[in-house]
Amino acid sequence: MDFQRTENQSSDEQSRAQALSLKPARPPVQLPGYELRRFLGSGAYGEVWVAIDRTTGRQVAIKFYAHGGGVDWSMLAREVEKLAFLSADRYVVQLLDVGWESQPRYYVMEYVEQGSLEDRLKREQTLPVRDAVTLFRDIAVGLLHAHGKGVLHCDLKPANILLDQDGRPRLADFGQSRLSSEQTPALGTLFYMAPEQADLEAVPDVQWDVYALGALLYCMLTGAPPYRTEAAVAQLDKMTNLEERLSRYRKLIEDAPPPAAHRQVPGVDRQLADIVDGCLASDRARRYANVQEVLDALRERQKQRSRRPLMALSLAGPALLLLVMAIFAGSWFSTAMDESDEVLRMRALESNSFAAKYVATSVTNKFEEYAGAVEDVAASYRFQTLLASTLDAPSIVEWRERMNDPELSDAEREALREQFVNDPARQPLQDRLNELLADPDEVHVESWFVTAAGGLQVARAPVGGTIGRNYGWRSYYHGDIEDHEPAWRPGESDHIQRTNLSAVYYSDVTHRWTVTISTPIYIDEPAPSGEAGGEALGRRFLGVLGVSADVGRFLDLPEASRQLFAVLVDWRDGPNKGLILQHPLFEKLRSAENEVPERFESYHIEEEELPAFGALSVRERYVDPLSRDPEGKDYDMHWLAEAAPVGMRDRDTGFVVIVQQSYEGAIGNTLERLRQRLFSTSLVAGAAIALATTILWWLMIRSFGRQRRSAAQTKAPVAAAK
Structure with a gap:
């Protein structure tokens, strides 16, 4: 075939x-x-x-x-x-x-100038009922002409209807068309194609075009062809070959209830809805037999509409409507605005909630990316042996013992630190961290560092003043909620047991809030002589490998602006709970002053103020804490906000993302335009109703006058005859 x-x-x-x-x-x-x-x-x-x-x-x-x-x-x-x-x-x-x-x-x-019907539907989504019916009628006439010459289109859809300079339709793309005498099947387009057409053995029939004609009208009224849903498309996409896809398409239409969305479209009367149903009937016996029957049904509908008696409109109806509008216009206007405001606020909050989850997921991905990077390096046998050999070097052992003494004076510690930094035994480890920092395939961070067991930092890239200092008091080493006092020294078991997210701290180098992702480093070594015969392996804790990263790197909100942006908050228990870590105001201050003033550490979000836990009133009227600062006056406005937690490895990190959007940017301008439009529409509607009432009165009076004159003319000859 x-x-x-x-x-x-x-x-x-x-x-x-x-x-x-x-x-x-x-x-x-x-x-x-x-x-x-x-x-x-x-x-x-x-x-x-x-x-x-x-x-x-x-x-x-x-x-x-x-x-x-x-x-x-x-x-x-x-x-x-x-x-x-x-x-x-x-x-x-x-x-x-x-x-x-x-x-x-x-x-x-x-050359057809106005493009296709598909182009118009993309612009307008749906068409006014009158325009849809007019186009439908013209397309049907065109099909009737084609059928009269023995040509079946077989692939009718919006893309194949072109619009001329007057907006009138022209049939196009006859690549799938067949003569009525041909027996060769032709496939149309899914959801515009009659179910019986979706068969490789089907014989072309005029009812195929009748079905597609109904699908066109349905699409013009509702914005989508009949039966097309995400679930339906997903089912068809699962089919592995054409025959299975066509069979599934036929069954989908046969099993689904008849489309009904067109009946909900304002302006679609029952007769028009019945015409759509008559075209789209999956049972060919219930479908219009040909396009002429469709046109006959349209003409009958128009005839019945024109028969609606003018006398059905009473004089009191328009006058009463005008009076009701005058009485209730104010109440209706206020109610409409309040309802519109509520709907728009709910939509904006839903959008912000989605954005907050998106940004929180982005932060989660960053945390997990950094955690994976340090874990991969720490698990490397090459790195483990490099660190073990560095720590076991006699000079390094001596330096660690002397420099971990908390009783050293600052001058003594600095002198020892300079010698330690320049010790050649430390250089291979330093070179490895330098390679990690410079490697474009590794994560982009502020620094890589190794802190040996006991808390002494033995290497850091880039090289800085932290090498040779004891940081066992930092939370990234001991894993507690917050840092201890700098003089505190950890015991043998006072170190993290798994990958850890440290307490945030303000970096004096980058002038940004920084967090450290660290992981313990172990190496398997033979047990000491005399223990288990010296043959068993023991697990030795070498220290902690970590990376420090600016928390501002984690936020990623597309199309962020001064009226829509994301904020990162530390919500972990401790002195920093509620601390704002990243905010557009901080970037503005860094641009002007190269750092954020220390006073901003005092601005914390309280639990009842956080959108994630607050009532709807908090989310609808969120107050930006930084607006209380003189530098934050630009953020003193009505905000709509939603929040989402940040996780890592299926655990809550304690960080929270807030997405806040100004009320004016999200709703205010739209609401003001709506208010103006409703007001002008009310005025026009009132004037139109008044004019319509006057015209109806005039027509009715004129009709009564004609009837009286006709009656008088009829009676005159009768009287003369008598």
């Missing part, structure tokens, strides 16, 4: 088409009789140019198949054949010329 279906482009072809369409090109060839004016677009198989027919002065569209290696020429030839067959029909895009013998091949069609 010579089965043809709508051509699909591969991902490479789609990418190529997109790239080509972004830039105009010179015409592939100059055609006699045509003046090529401008580049219109291009795809995977060629280019489209707007030209002028030198003979008639008419604008035309010329498609050159300059990249036609994958084109199905038989399908295109079939399309040209059908277009030629339907020439002179105003409802069909006209074929004007064909150059199959040219290089490259081309064909010339009339």
